[in-house]
Amino acid sequence: MNIGEVAERSGIPTKTIRYYEDIGFLHPKRNENGYRIFEDTELHKLTFIGRARSLGFNIEECRALLALYEDKDRGSADVKKIAQQHVQEIEDKIADLIAMRDTLTHLINACAGDHRPDCPILDNLSDGKGE
C-alpha cells in the first residue's frame, strides 16, 4: 500500500502518518522510487494509535500501549494502570471545565445582555467579586 491508501483506510492523514514515522512509530520500507510501502501490520498499528489518540492518550502513552500490545508476556495489570491514570487525568480536566462553566453560567445569568453597559461578567473579571 502507498501512503494515500493507508491514510484512507486508517482515517489518519498522510501528514500525520509521516509525522508518526518521524517520531519512530513506524518504519515502512521504501520501494525503488522512494515511496513508502505499508504492510497490513503497519496499517493495523496506525489504526491502534488512532483509537488510542481518540481516547485521549498522548503520544508517549500510545507508545507504551503499543509496546505492551506487542509484548505477549505482559500482564493486563500494566495496561490497566496506564488506563486508570489516564482516566484520572480526564476526570481532573472535566472538573476544571465544569468549574469554569459554572462560574461563567452564573455570570451570564446575571448579565442583562442588552444595550446598557453594566456587565457583571466584566465586573467579575475586573475585581474578582460577584460570584
Next chain:
Amino acid sequence: MNIGEVAERSGIPTKTIRYYEDIGFLHPKRNENGYRIFEDTELHKLTFIGRARSLGFNIEECRALLALYEDKDRGSADVKKIAQQHVQEIEDKIADLIAMRDTLTHLINACAGDHRPDCPILDNLSDGKGE
C-alpha cells in the same frame, strides 16, 4: 512597580508578562536603566487577563473582553455573546471528555488487571470491538 512586584501581585509570572507585552496587551514605560515600570492600571489589566484566562478564554477572547471593558459605550450584550460562545465550547469539551472517560471506564472494568496477558483494553484498541 518593577516587573517582579507586578508578577507577585497579579499572580502572573514575569515571563508571561513580558510575553503579554510582546503580543500587545501592555505597553509599560521604561525608566532610564531599561527596566519596565508598571502603573496600577497595568497591574489591573494583568489581573483582568489572568482571571479571563483562568476561565478558559483564549488570548484573542481576552483581547476582545479587554477592549469591551475599556469601551464605556459597549452594551453588555456583546460581552454576553462572547461568554455564551465560550460556554458552548466548554460544554463540547466536557462532552468529549465524558465520552472518553465512559469508554475507558467500561474497558477498565472489563480488564482483570492481573498477571495474565488477556486485556480487553488492548483488544479494543486493536480491533475496535468490545464496547
Next chain:
DNA sequence: CTTGACCTTCCAGTGACTGGAAGCCTTAGA
C-alpha cells in the same frame, strides 16, 4: 568590592500536528 537578587534581550523548545512550497513519479487521455 563583591555577592546576590533583580532586570534585560534573544533563542529554542513544548505537543501533536498542519500548511505550503518545490520538485519527482506515475498514469490516463488527446
Next chain:
DNA sequence: TCTAAGGCTTCCAGTCACTGGAAGGTCAAG
C-alpha cells in the same frame, strides 16, 4: 508523444500560550 492531474517526496514554518535557559546589565546590602 506530449501533457495534465494527481500522488508522492522532503523541508521549513506556523500553530497556542507560554516556559526555560544563556548571556549580560543594574542595583542594594554588607
